[in-house]
Amino acid sequence: MPEQHPTRPWSTRLLLCLGALFMGLLVGSITTVAHQNVLTVWGIDIPWGMILSLIVLIGFLVGLRMVVQDRLIVLCAALGIIGMVFLLSLRSVGGSVLVPNNLLGTIWAVAPTLIAIVVVAWPKLPEHRRGESISS
Template identity: 75%
Template sequence: MSQTPPHRPLGTRLLLSVGALLMGLLVGSVTTVVHQNVVTIAGAVIPWGLILCLIAVTGFLIGLRIVVQDRLIVLCAALGIVGMVFFLSQRSVGGSVLVPNNLWGSIWAIAPTLIATVVVAWPQLPERRRGASTTAVSS
């Protein structure tokens, strides 16, 4: 027995896709602003902003994939994240940038796209059968 995504009417699927796109835009904008934060501990620079942002993007996309079980909806959320990272990576009219040309900025420019690709492309896992595991009965 294989796990199939629930059948949804077209209007519901469209509404969920738009909501996922908007949430992706929100997650992408917040994480892009925060990703450059660092802390120095004993001379070592720890990019806590980048680490937390990558965890947030991964958790959001995987959680959405698990809950809705629909690649189109997750793809819309991923496009929102990647689109916002791209948009906020551009130089503003005043010349300022949110994603500078440094190591953390380069990782941030690439990693959300890779995470989104893996989460959207990941195959559906087969459903576990309830009686599949054997348990030892003590006598």
């Protein structure tokens, strides 16, 4: 169960959860569209879209977790990302797909969920006060 932030009322947490969900939907849609981009250099395909998309996802979720220190809010952002990846993975009315059945598509179908699980489930690190030694 997500920890309750001691100084935040439920109304503030609800607004933060809605904002995080919206930002998760936005990040999930942009990274899903970008993940298939490949640059070919000297005959070698460099999946720069996948690399950049994974860096953005990790940075967004880890940064949010560090700033808000509330798993529920990060979980809402992660659900937005995963929901958008799922939605954009479906075949459209015209028959096109944004996440094709190839190696990059398979990685993209799994990686955001695994990243979200690790970031949300990661234990809270103990806080050190200024002037305290880390080794003590």
